[in-house]
Amino acid sequence: MYNHISSYRVRYADVDQMGYMYYGNYPRLYEIGRVEALRALGVRYRDMEESGVWMPVYENNSRYIRPAQYDELLEINCKLETLPGTRIIFTSEIRNEEHVLIHVGRTTLVFLDEATRKVISCPPMILEKLQPYFSCDTG
Amino acid sequence: MYNHISSYRVRYADVDQMGYMYYGNYPRLYEIGRVEALRALGVRYRDMEESGVWMPVYENNSRYIRPAQYDELLEINCKLETLPGTRIIFTSEIRNEEHVLIHVGRTTLVFLDEATRKVISCPPMILEKLQPYFSCDTG
Amino acid sequence: MYNHISSYRVRYADVDQMGYMYYGNYPRLYEIGRVEALRALGVRYRDMEESGVWMPVYENNSRYIRPAQYDELLEINCKLETLPGTRIIFTSEIRNEEHVLIHVGRTTLVFLDEATRKVISCPPMILEKLQPYFSCDTG
Amino acid sequence: MYNHISSYRVRYADVDQMGYMYYGNYPRLYEIGRVEALRALGVRYRDMEESGVWMPVYENNSRYIRPAQYDELLEINCKLETLPGTRIIFTSEIRNEEHVLIHVGRTTLVFLDEATRKVISCPPMILEKLQPYFSCDTG
Numbered sequence: 001m002y003n004h005i006s007s008y009r010v011r012y013a014d015v016d017q018m019g020y021m022y023y024g025n026y027p028r029l030y031e032i033g034r035v036e037a038l039r040a041l042g043v044r045y046r047d048m049e050e051s052g053v054w055m056p057v058y059e060n061n062s063r064y065i066r067p068a069q070y071d072e073l074l075e076i077n078c079k080l081e082t083l084p085g086t087r088i089i090f091t092s093e094i095r096n097e098e099h100v101l102i103h104v105g106r107t108t109l110v111f112l113d114e115a116t117r118k119v120i121s122c123p124p125m126i127l128e129k130l131q132p133y134f135s136c137d138t139g
Numbered sequence: 140m141y142n143h144i145s146s147y148r149v150r151y152a153d154v155d156q157m158g159y160m161y162y163g164n165y166p167r168l169y170e171i172g173r174v175e176a177l178r179a180l181g182v183r184y185r186d187m188e189e190s191g192v193w194m195p196v197y198e199n200n201s202r203y204i205r206p207a208q209y210d211e212l213l214e215i216n217c218k219l220e221t222l223p224g225t226r227i228i229f230t231s232e233i234r235n236e237e238h239v240l241i242h243v244g245r246t247t248l249v250f251l252d253e254a255t256r257k258v259i260s261c262p263p264m265i266l267e268k269l270q271p272y273f274s275c276d277t278g
Numbered sequence: 279m280y281n282h283i284s285s286y287r288v289r290y291a292d293v294d295q296m297g298y299m300y301y302g303n304y305p306r307l308y309e310i311g312r313v314e315a316l317r318a319l320g321v322r323y324r325d326m327e328e329s330g331v332w333m334p335v336y337e338n339n340s341r342y343i344r345p346a347q348y349d350e351l352l353e354i355n356c357k358l359e360t361l362p363g364t365r366i367i368f369t370s371e372i373r374n375e376e377h378v379l380i381h382v383g384r385t386t387l388v389f390l391d392e393a394t395r396k397v398i399s400c401p402p403m404i405l406e407k408l409q410p411y412f413s414c415d416t417g
Numbered sequence: 418m419y420n421h422i423s424s425y426r427v428r429y430a431d432v433d434q435m436g437y438m439y440y441g442n443y444p445r446l447y448e449i450g451r452v453e454a455l456r457a458l459g460v461r462y463r464d465m466e467e468s469g470v471w472m473p474v475y476e477n478n479s480r481y482i483r484p485a486q487y488d489e490l491l492e493i494n495c496k497l498e499t500l501p502g503t504r505i506i507f508t509s510e511i512r513n514e515e516h517v518l519i520h521v522g523r524t525t526l527v528f529l530d531e532a533t534r535k536v537i538s539c540p541p542m543i544l545e546k547l548q549p550y551f552s553c554d555t556g
Contacts, residue, residue: 011448015294018195019295024166031430060162061201155434210323303441334440342473
């Protein structure tokens with residue numbers, strides 16, 4: 001498994017009139033989580049895109065456990081639990097300032113060749129960097 | 140079943156640098172779909188909130204079939220397939236200008252008493268209006 | 279002068295914890311106002327962009343007179359008070375359900391050649407359509 | 418003068434199909450700049466709001482000099498050039514990764530008593546903390 005933790009401060013822009021972060025703003029947090037998880041691995045999404053590989057979202061599941069409130073400093077724990085093939089699945093666990101799990105997102109993206117708009121396999125530049133986190137000791 | 144169709148024009152504000160509507164903007168469309176579906180039924184969400192009943196989102200699942208593009212006039216078909224209890228489930232089918240299904244969202248909300256912050260049953264003001272759409276002819 | 283009126287329903291996504299539309303959401307309303315003003319004139323911004331002319335924003339001034347509230351149906355009166363040259367200035371007057379002026383935005387955009395990224399003059403396709411609204415009767 | 422520098426990474430959520438940060442997303446950056454400027458001073462906006470003082474925006478002027486691009490790490494230099502009275506004026510200078518000034522925002526907010534919804538003077542809790550930065554040596 002590979003994981004990376006980012007933080008996010010809830011802004012006035014994010015909060016609705018219940019005083020909660022609007023439910024539609026969580027995907028922005030998942031984006032931050034996965035882009036920073038890739039950056040920590042040495043992969044910049046902007047470089048990948050410039051090399052002609054896009055990563056559109058295929059599916060997303062969100063579970064709202066407790067609300068996030070204005071000005072809270074959230075923790076985004078972005079996890080990759082399986083090696084990507086033609087799809088890559090990021091799980092985002094979001095915790096509040098008291099380290100309580102308040103939200104879980106599970107986002108599946110595909111790799112797309114910009115030129116042909118066809119689904120392709122995970123580029124070697126990502127796969128090679130992930131491999132060490134997924135190798136198993138077999139004795 | 141109860142359903143209602145709304146329309147949504149994709150704005151520059153919504154589109155990312157792939158030229159697609161950003162994946163995090165779909166929840167805004169589901170919101171429009173369900174609020175207008177309730178309004179068509181004679182229930183204004185703002186009145187419900189003023190009466191002390193909140194409807195926070197509990198769960199959301201999104202399936203991205205094809206991208207929505209700038210300036211497209213989308214159709215949001217919001218469906219209620221079961222009568223609400225303590226939860227209400229809206230399915231949003233989004234179609235593009237060619238009437239092709241491009242996206243499906245499934246959003247579960249709960250009814251919350253603002254004062255106690257406890258989950259309650261669907262208020263009668265909604266239930267009574269929905270009942271006619273769910274009565275079955277048994278002969 | 280040329281003007282066009284659009285409407286906009288304030289969404290939960292737009293409102294902050296004061297119960298007011300977040301100050302940063304008004305530019306989305308100006309965008310709707312000016313794109314629909316151009317469409318009513320027979321000019322689709324998406325066609326212009328496809329023909330290689332971009333209209334990035336150069337300057338924006340916003341005056342917040344009264345708050346817009348959740349679920350209000352706002353009126354956006356988008357005005358062009360002068361014929362565009364290399365710049366085009368849209369004034370957006372926003373009124374609430376009681377027809378009270380609550381907000382004024384003034385947005386200046388430039389015309390940009392996508393290929394050279396140089397500022398150019400207003401394309402004839404817009405200018406010709408606007409001319410009738412600005413011709414003066416001199417006897 | 419009092420100033421404080423924050424940083425902001427441009428996200429996919431922020432960028433439009435020109436590949437530029439959408440013009441309507443800059444107010445979010447000003448918000449981050451001024452809230453962090455106040456926090457660095459020892460004032461948390463959330464505490465102020467809980468004490469019954471709101472700060473709605475009264476006016477905003479934005480100058481777009483150069484575009485901000487996806488994944489750039491921007492610098493937000495938030496300046497207070499005069500001591501607040503019933504209004505407080507924040508100037509946000511935004512620079513890109515090459516330290517080039519790309520954007521200037523000037524946001525005027527008022528202090529509002531939540532209970533009466535009347536404009537009030539800047540609360541002492543802010544004024545006292547700012548005073549040292551504005552005292553002049555007179556010999």
